[in-house]
Amino acid sequence: MKVLMVGWELPPLNSGGLGEACYGLAKALSKKGVSIDFVLPYNFNIDVDFMKVHYANDRTRPDKIMGPYLTYTKWMKAVKEGRASVFDYLSQVLEYAENIRNIATKVQADLVHMHDWLTFPAGLTAQEIIGKPLVAHVHATEFDRTAGMGINEAIYEIEKEGFKKSDRIIPVGGIVRKTITERYGINSNKIKVVYNGVENPDKPSIDPSLTNLKKLGYKIVLFLGRITLQKGPDYFVRAAKIVSQYCPKAVFVVTGSGDMQAQMICEATDLGVIDKFIFTGFLRGVEKNSIYQAADVYVMPSVSEPFGITALEAIKNRTPVVISKQSGVSEVLQSALKVDYWDVEELANKILAVLKYKSLPKDLKSGGVKELMNLTWDKSADDVLGVYQQLI
Numbered sequence: 001m002k003v004l005m006v007g008w009e010l011p012p013l014n015s016g017g018l019g020e021a022c023y024g025l026a027k028a029l030s031k032k033g034v035s036i037d038f039v040l041p042y043n044f045n046i047d048v049d050f051m052k053v054h055y056a057n058d059r060t061r062p063d064k065i066m067g068p069y070l071t072y073t074k075w076m077k078a079v080k081e082g083r084a085s086v087f088d089y090l091s092q093v094l095e096y097a098e099n100i101r102n103i104a105t106k107v108q109a110d111l112v113h114m115h116d117w118l119t120f121p122a123g124l125t126a127q128e129i130i131g132k133p134l135v136a137h138v139h140a141t142e143f144d145r146t147a148g149m150g151i152n153e154a155i156y157e158i159e160k161e162g163f164k165k166s167d168r169i170i171p172v173g174g175i176v177r178k179t180i181t182e183r184y185g186i187n188s189n190k191i192k193v194v195y196n197g198v199e200n201p202d203k204p205s206i207d208p209s210l211t212n213l214k215k216l217g218y219k220i221v222l223f224l225g226r227i228t229l230q231k232g233p234d235y236f237v238r239a240a241k242i243v244s245q246y247c248p249k250a251v252f253v254v255t256g257s258g259d260m261q262a263q264m265i266c267e268a269t270d271l272g273v274i275d276k277f278i279f280t281g282f283l284r285g286v287e288k289n290s291i292y293q294a295a296d297v298y299v300m301p302s303v304s305e306p307f308g309i310t311a312l313e314a315i316k317n318r319t320p321v322v323i324s325k326q327s328g329v330s331e332v333l334q335s336a337l338k339v340d341y342w343d344v345e346e347l348a349n350k351i352l353a354v355l356k357y358k359s360l361p362k363d364l365k366s367g368g369v370k371e372l373m374n375l376t377w378d379k380s381a382d383d384v385l386g387v388y389q390q391l392i
C-alpha cells in the first residue's frame with residue numbers, strides 16, 4: 001500500500017505535538033508495510049530511513065514559517081509589532097497547495113492522508129491530481145487552538161471544505177469528533193477516532209535533571225507544553241499559589257514557550273510565588289525526558305486539548321499525571337487524576353495529594369505503565385490501517 005502523506009512539520013524542527021504525532025504514526029505504519037511519501041512545505045533537511053520525504057518548495061525553511069498552532073489574533077499582534085506581514089498569514093498555506101502539484105504528478109499512491117488545516121489545500125490539490133481517496137487527520141480544530149475565543153473564519157472555511165471533501169476523517173479524540181459534527185456539520189458516519197500513542201512504554205535510560213533541588217527535599221511540579229490560552233497556564237499559576245501555601249518546598253517548573261509566558265510571569269509575581277517558578281524554555285529529546293523524570297507530578301490543565309500526548313510522555317518517564325477532563329487523553333487514560341481545568345482549588349488538591357501521599361504516585365505510575373501497553377503508535381497504526389483498507 002502506498003500513501004502520499006501531507007504534513008507541515010517533523011522532528012526535530014517541530015514546534016509541538018503535531019510533528020511528533022506525524023512522525024510516530026508514519027514510522028509505525030511503515031513497519032506494517034505501508035510505503036509513505038511524506039511531503040513538507042519547505043526543505044527541512046529531515047533525515048529519516050523509513051519513508052521518503054519530499055519538499056514542495058526545495059528552498060530552505062524560512063525563519064518565519066507559520067506555526068501549526070498560530071492563531072489569527074497572535075499573527076495580527078506580530079504584524080502590528082512588525083514581526084510579520086499581514087499577507088503571509090495564509091500565503092504559505094496557499095503556496096504549499098500550488099507547489100505540491102509537481103510532486104503529486106510524479107508519485108504513485110493509493111490514497112492521500114493530510115494532517116490539520118495547514119495541509120488541507122495542498123492535500124485537496126494532491127487528491128484532485130491523483131484521483132484517489134482522501135483522509136483528513138485532525139489533531140486540532142480552530143475552536144481548539146483559540147479555546148473558542150474568536151475563531152478565524154478563513155481557517156474555519158478551509159477546515160470545513162477539507163472535512164466535506166475527505167472520504168474519511170480521523171480525529172485524535174472524542175472531543176474533536178464532537179466539534180467536527182456539531183460545529184462543521186459533518187456526518188459522523190465518515191469519522192473514526194484514532195488516539196495518539198507513544199513509540200514504546202519503556203522508560204528512557206537517562207539522568208534526571210534538577211537533582212540538587214531534589215536532594216534538598218524540594219518537590220517538582222511540572223507544566224510542559226505551549227504557553228498559550230489553550231493549555232491553561234493561568235490556571236496552573238493560580239493552583240501553584242494554593243499548593244505553595246500547603247507545601248512550601250514545591251517548585252513549579254514551566255517547560256515550553258508561547259505568547260502567554262509574560263502574562264504567566266506577571267500573574268505569578270502578583271500572587272507572590274514567582275520565586276517558586278523556573279522557566280526552562282522549549283526542550284526536546286533527552287532534555288525533555290530528563291525534566292519529566294525530575295518531576296514529582298506532571299500537570300496538564302488544558303482548556304481544550306484534542307489529545308494531550310505529553311501526558312503519555314510523562315507516564316513513559318514514570319511521572320504521575322494530573323490532567324484536564326477537557327482532553328482527549330482523559331477518554332482513554334484511567335491511571336491519572338482528572339479535574340475540570342477551571343476548578344483551581346480541586347487542581348491544587350490533586351497536586352497536593354500526589355506530593356503528600358506516597359502510595360498514590362506509586363499506584364498512578366504502575367497503573368499508567370500498564371495502560372501504555374495499549375496506547376502505542378503501533379496500535380494507532382492498526383486503526384489507521386483499518387481506515388485505509390475500507391477506502392481502497
